[in-house]
Amino acid sequence: MxxxxxxxxxxxxxxxxxxxxxxKKILVETFEKYGFEPAETPVxxxxxxxxxxxxxxxAVSDIYKLEDKGKRKLALRYEFTFQLKRLMQxxxxxxxxxxxxxxxxxxxxxxxxxxxFVQSDxxxxxxTIKDDAEILALTSEVLNKLGIKFKIYIGNRALLNEILxxxxxxxxxxxxxxxxxxxxxxxxxEIKSNLKKYKAENFxxxxxxxEKYFEKYKNYxxxxxxxxxxxxxxxxxxxxxxxxxxxxxxxxxxxxxKTHESKSNSEKIQIKETIVGGGSYIFNGIQSTGISFxxxxxxxxxxxxxxxxxxxxxxxxxxxxxITLANExxxxxxxxxxxxxxxxxxxxxxxxxxxxxxxxxxEKEIKSKKFMVKDMETGKEKQEVFHSSFKNAERKKAR
RNA sequence: GCGGUUGUAGUAUAAUGGCAGUACGUGCGGUUGUGGUCCGCAAAACGGGAGUUCGAUUCUCCUCUUCCGCCCCA
Numbered sequence: 263m264x265x266x267x268x269x270x271x272x273x274x275x276x277x278x279x280x281x282x283x284x285x286k287k288i289l290v291e292t293f294e295k296y297g298f299e300p301a302e303t304p305v306x307x308x309x310x311x312x313x314x315x316x317x318x319x320x321a322v323s324d325i326y327k328l329e330d331k332g333k334r335k336l337a338l339r340y341e342f343t344f345q346l347k348r349l350m351q352x353x354x355x356x357x358x359x360x361x362x363x364x365x366x367x368x369x370x371x372x373x374x375x376x377x378x379f380v381q382s383d384x385x386x387x388x389x390t391i392k393d394d395a396e397i398l399a400l401t402s403e404v405l406n407k408l409g410i411k412f413k414i415y416i417g418n419r420a421l422l423n424e425i426l427x428x429x430x431x432x433x434x435x436x437x438x439x440x441x442x443x444x445x446x447x448x449x450x451x452e453i454k455s456n457l458k459k460y461k462a463e464n465f466x467x468x469x470x471x472x473e474k475y476f477e478k479y480k481n482y483x484x485x486x487x488x489x490x491x492x493x494x495x496x497x498x499x500x501x502x503x504x505x506x507x508x509x510x511x512x513x514x515x516x517x518x519x520k521t522h523e524s525k526s527n528s529e530k531i532q533i534k535e536t537i538v539g540g541g542s543y544i545f546n547g548i549q550s551t552g553i554s555f556x557x558x559x560x561x562x563x564x565x566x567x568x569x570x571x572x573x574x575x576x577x578x579x580x581x582x583x584x585i586t587l588a589n590e591x592x593x594x595x596x597x598x599x600x601x602x603x604x605x606x607x608x609x610x611x612x613x614x615x616x617x618x619x620x621x622x623x624x625e626k627e628i629k630s631k632k633f634m635v636k637d638m639e640t641g642k643e644k645q646e647v648f649h650s651s652f653k654n655a656e657r658k659k660a661r
Numbered sequence: 662g663c664g665g666u667u668g669u670a671g672u673a674u675a676a677u678g679g680c681a682g683u684a685c686g687u688g689c690g691g692u693u694g695u696g697g698u699c700c701g702c703a704a705a706a707c708g709g710g711a712g713u714u715c716g717a718u719u720c721u722c723c724u725c726u727u728c729c730g731c732c733c734c735a
Binding site for chain 1: 662686692693694695696697708709725726727728729730731732733734735
């Protein structure tokens with residue numbers, strides 16, 4: 263019997279787990295600040311529902327499939343958006359919801375891609391360009407709080423279609439867009455040669471033109487309007503006409519947020535993947551917009567302080583008083599652990615779990631009604647008086 | 662999924678066709694109320710399966726896993 267996690271899955275413990283918990287907290291706080299309401303949905307759904315109506319065959323192979331005892335054909339969710347079909351029923355628009363949770367994809371793994379990962383989505387069902395800007399503002403706020411330097415790139419799917427039409431390209435549009443999307447990764451010449459077989463090399467030349475050139479297209483107004491509203495939010499973006507992001511899904515503005523930083527531990531590994539991505543799409547005939555954060559990538563880039571001030575109360579055979587003191591500190595929202603044992607063990611324990619403060623509760627302290635709070639970094643002890651609980655304790659004794 | 666690559670205690674490593682060692686960490690003790698020392702003791706590993714062999718952690722094959730690249734990524 264093996265205790266190893268299966269391929270593509272992993273445990274998060276210790277510092278990594280702490281950091282992830284802190285990031286989740288920041289995400290939730292920020293989403294709620296922008297008026298999104300939470301949702302929790304099942305991990306398992308009917309396979310048919312997960313697959314969707316117009317998903318192609320490739321996508322189906324990435325879904326984890328399972329069957330219950332009733333022989334129902336089921337699958338693990340690989341994202342959240344399809345479940346919105348159910349959530350949005352009978353909702354007044356715009357409906358704004360956020361969701362954090364695990365999604366599963368049976369696809370190739372690499373050092374920062376797993377088969378189970380935590381995704382956090384915010385979506386607005388029933389949206390306009392103004393909501394696109396709102397979502398970008400929320401995104402900037404999250405990334406700033408996490409200390410991640412980033413750049414927002416905006417593309418527009420309708421604009422790309424308009425250009426394809428102008429060029430008279432009707433066939434293989436999806437393959438062409440897929441090639442175009444690689445423009446920021448691969449050299450231009452390679453893309454052009456790939457596009458030769460579709461006679462679409464000229465597409466690349468157009469996309470290389472300065473932003474002003476695109477003003478003549480009617481769909482450019484989505485970009486210019488977004489720009490206007492982003493100014494109100496004091497955020498900036500780069501118009502990148504070659505940005506495609508996926509195939510069938512998005513219909514207007516698409517967002518991609520990238521960083522040029524390397525991983526936090528200064529290894530020279532550049533994160534190639536986008537950290538945040540989203541865009542506007544049509545959902546049940548309703549114009550909507552949304553964005554999705556990958557927790558794993560945020561976690562490897564975030565520069566946040568996740569170590570909290572923690573107290574270790576050491577009971578030297580004075581359990582009742584130690585617990586009374588713990589109660590008092592916890593009422594003040596301090597993080598408190600109790601330890602029953604010898605001082606030297608207690609201090610070693612405090613070191614190994616990074617407690618910042620230690621309080622001994624013994625005969626001496628109880629008699630003098632004075633507790634010393636020991637700072638584990640400096641080693642110095644400072645006297646602090648904890649009135650209330652000991653008055654209470656005495657009162658109880660007196661009765 | 663394809664091609665290459667990897668696998669020894671929790672972690673990092675060593676050696677060997679014949680009892681698998683070391684370090685850190687963990688547990689217990691040496692300390693009757695003060696740590697990041699020191700000392701002692703202990704638990705703990707050859708990814709799994711088959712084959713060759715008197716005997717395989719070591720050689721062969723299969724499988725799983727790791728990492729890298731490719732394909733793909735709603």
